[in-house]
Amino acid sequence: MTAHVASVGSTAYGRQPERSSRELFAEAVAAAFDDTDLTPTDLDAVSVGNFMGELIEDQGHMGPLLAEHVGAREAASVRLESACASGGATVRQAVSAVESGAADAVLAGGVEQMSAADLEHVTDALANAADDVYENGQGLTFPGIYALMSRRYAHEFDVTREQLAAVSVKNHANAVDNPLAQLPKELTVEEVLDSKPIATPLTRYDACPISDGASVAVVVSDGFAAANDLDVSATIRGTGQSSDAVALQDRPSLSRTPAAERAARAAYADAEIGPDDVDVAEVHDCFTIAEVLALESLGFYDRGEGARGAVEGETAVDGRLPVNTSGGLLGKGHPVGATGVGQLVELTKQLDGRHPNQVADPSIALAHNVGGSGASTTVTVLGGV
């Protein structure tokens, strides 16, 4: 059975402290069903990516809570947590359910309410993605972990702060025309470098913002699409997922992300394509270094070469391989559990020819979603219909 994306929906990403997860999620679901003749009662399953519900809203058990809230009370529902890869994991679960024949119509969704807590507490909540004893207990923060990776990478490959900052400049510029984006900002490399330090060498604009938001995708089987005369938007060509040690110190290298390498290999094999076939990608750029590591892990660049993408314009909207045309996590925002599904929303629009930063006639799109500092990664390959 082949899985298709029947429709997608998303809230804007940004600080919305007065709105709860259930309101955000319902808005995204309403947008997705607006586009189709389906209703949520047609769903066999609802899968919700969410990371910090307990920590910010005192709310666990998000699967049935949100399914019920969007009119899918009887669907098999579950909340999936894999830190910042929670959204990607729900997509992969939905695709597996449809491809295996276990379900015909699945809602893969993600939601996060982060801004209701103050900065220290949301930093603490994010730190749950790291090793509590060996990392957080030593005073390490989540940005701190990426800072360690950043400094080590720059040391090994002679890459400058300016070169890494080019990623932030590109992605913030891409956010300017995206109505869903939190930080539509024309920035210069100097402005990135001169912004407030968080964890040296990373500054405020090397990092994604604190965001609230929800994104969903309705994933259906080809049989279901035909029976319901659905005009589907994209086809899932392949998926991959892999994990690694949670603590950075337990991995052989501080400057590479092997789980992403393995997830990419699996997704390429599943889709029967290679990196050269990808026309547009959304990658997990929670920090500037993360996009560079992603480009290398996905096979778009050799080790040590990834920074060239943004510096030489190759990953710009009009470049050889446009990356994060949405604005990415840096510019569009990063409501943690929603991000992996939000990537699918953006790529579906690209394949459908209705993206605000439309690239020329793409036929293959790729999403890369990372949890923690690389301990979990999903890769999804989409094709046009």
Place this chain on the structure above:
Amino acid sequence: MTVPAWFERFTDAIAAGDQRALGCEACGETTLPPRQFCPACGSTALTPRPFGDRGTVLSFTEISVTIPRFHGETPYTVVVAELDGGVVLTGQLRDATADDVAIGDPVALGVEARDDGPALVTFQPAEE
């Protein structure tokens, strides 16, 4: 927060100069406690193996925005160092600031008790 007993044993051993990692008899991998299985090969044949109190800096960062547990302590510097014996540990820099260290610098391992959580692993600049 509660301090896991295994970590208390680990840091107590560092304080006593008798620090131990776990060595896998099947594949040779060295890992940190607590483990029942070797993460590299799945073997359960793990035995305590001493590691050195000297090492080199793999990376470091000065933290300005922190978590509630470290409220009021910024800025401070966190170091990841590889110790003699192949063990890699994360800890806080002492007797120096981020401006004083570089990747590859030699450091000495230490440990510092804390009232409100697990002990801190520490590193201080060392002679070559």
